Amino acid sequence: MTLDPLRPNSLADQAAQRLRAEIADGTWAVGDKLPGETTLAKTLGVGRSTVREAVRALAAAGLVRARQGAGVFVTATMPHEDWPTRLRQSAITEIYEVRAMLEVEAAQLAAQRRTPEDIAALDAALELRRRAADGTDAEFVDADISLHVAIVVAAHNSLLTGLFEEFLPALRRGLTDLLELTALRSGDASHGDESHAALVDAVRRGDARSAGAVLRAELAETLARLQAV
Template sequence: MPLGALRPSPLVEQATEHLRAQITGGEWPVGTKLPGETTLAKSLGVGRSTVREALRALAGAGLVQARQGSGVFVIATTPQDDWSVRLRQAAVTDVYEVRMLVEVEAAHLAARRRTDDDITALRAALAERRDAAAKNDAEFVDADIALHAAVIAAAHNPVLTGLFTEFTPVLRQGLIDLVELLDLRAGRPDHGDESHAALVDAIAREDAEAARRTLQGELEQTLARLQSL
């Protein structure tokens, strides 16, 4: 099957998909050595750097492996699920357990590293969460997540920020379901306000242990409710 020249953009994504199709379609069985970068670049009508990035993406998917001095070989014809796919397929309770590990440590770091701008952002997020108490469940959950995202941001660790960003879509729907199924806001539309206010206060006071303890207690209660569904 000829590869065919690609459209101008996005070249890396197109190159990756073309090469992936060759592998998953059986054109290049396991153990096959792929053509060199120059040959692939000419066949696809792209530069060698584009081919190199595409091969890196295929290696990340577990389809190919570069062997020093030998070239790039097909090692599987079925790609591994990437991290975001695994999260979407995971049980929300499993994701929440990992969220606890990430956020509790982030709260501890936030109390030690927060800046004045971080405190301003945290207090604004807390105020928005309180305002959202008068809104529907989805908007309230969004405001709640925004406050937790502000805590993560105050930790000033891009890896923690990235992990939380990956968790958010799964968490959001799970939390909306939780609020609706258990009718958590029936008596208190601002459910959890005290613990969230205490968390912001602990971070502002640079009390790392109090921040960690407060958030862990709040998240453990939510996890217990999720597990009861």
């Protein structure tokens, strides 16, 4: 591929796109050093400041890395994806497997750290889930997720809460689809009420082992249903 001069329109973006194409087609392989700013600026027909901005964009995408005193080197041929994008593109079963790892631990921590306010929030969330049994599948899923969020919040780990919140849009879509495809609530509008009540009770009693076991079993059952769809 031969680099042609760029049009004076969104020069930094165009320069970044052109350099990405060069990296993607193998002109510069992983480990190769990019030409210097002056050479790139002359070849692309832009100023050195534009080249610097384009290289910063490539670095943000994980394609290149600057080494002090040595230059800029190619580190990947494809840009990395941000976490929300990765989640949107992941299979719901993969998301559920990771969710189980996070949430089972959260339930055990919640049993150890819950406060009276947390217990009140869990009771309210459980009651909301029961009332939502008379609503649509989407309303029931929202109420179910709210209870699980209350469990994670009761673990009192802000990083864990933040990670779990990243999963919520994908979880909501997956669970809504599951209910629609399997008609789980056709014979039991409040599907899973017993296990959710047991989970709240275990947290209330401070029984971390039971809280983790109940939630692990519930999530494993849901994952099995997702895998069967």
